[in-house]
Amino acid sequence: MVTFSRRQKEIHTKLSELSLLCGADVGFLVISSTGKPYTFGNPSFEAVAKRFLNGEGSSLLQQDAEHKMKMEELYKVYNSLVEKVAAEEKKLMMAKAEAEALPVESNAWWKIDPAEVKEEKVAKQLLEKYEELYEKLLKEIAARNHGGDVP
Known part of the structure; x- marks a missing residue:
């Protein structure tokens, strides 16, 4: 569980990306060594668990076209923001390098x-x-x- 507690944020990010990119409903449950449950679900853990327990298994529900379009639009916005963050991080690194190179x-x-x-x-x-x-x-x-x- 040490690995999960250290990587919890990263795991949730990856699960969220998986759900967003594939349009899949995702349910994730981990119980720590102390007995504390950690869950993640999209649309919610409860919805995914109920669907699985009702015998629907892993079959995807048909999504209407409007929902798919919204998801694609959100995916584009997400990618744009990720690119902007990467560009800003690059700018920051360059500014730090320039500042360190300045003679004092x-x-x-x-x-x-x-x-x-x-x-x-x-x-x-x-x-x-x-x-x-x-x-x-x-x-x-x-x-x-x-x-x-x-x-």
Whole structure:
């Protein structure tokens, strides 16, 4: 059962895809070593189990044309979303690679130890930069806490 508990989400995803792609009614039941049942069903586990227990076995029910068209449309939307997610993941990986490749100056202002700054003018400039960064961070945190986009 360790394998199932680790792979539960993946198994449910695959079962859902199987049902969507094949138009099949799917019922899945696993009982853990602690005795807890886990089920998955499309349209529902109960409907699939009742159909099987009533002697209908694995024969598919005839679906009307409208239902098939809706399923095909949903399948197209699903594929489109999967492709978009893959493209966004690729963009993210490329952005990370670009960010890691950028050179960072060893004498960048944020790496300066304020205790080592002797000139008052330079210290004030450094303080202003720290305050600007602090304000940006506060805005970012507030935006994330409220679910808004960052300007």
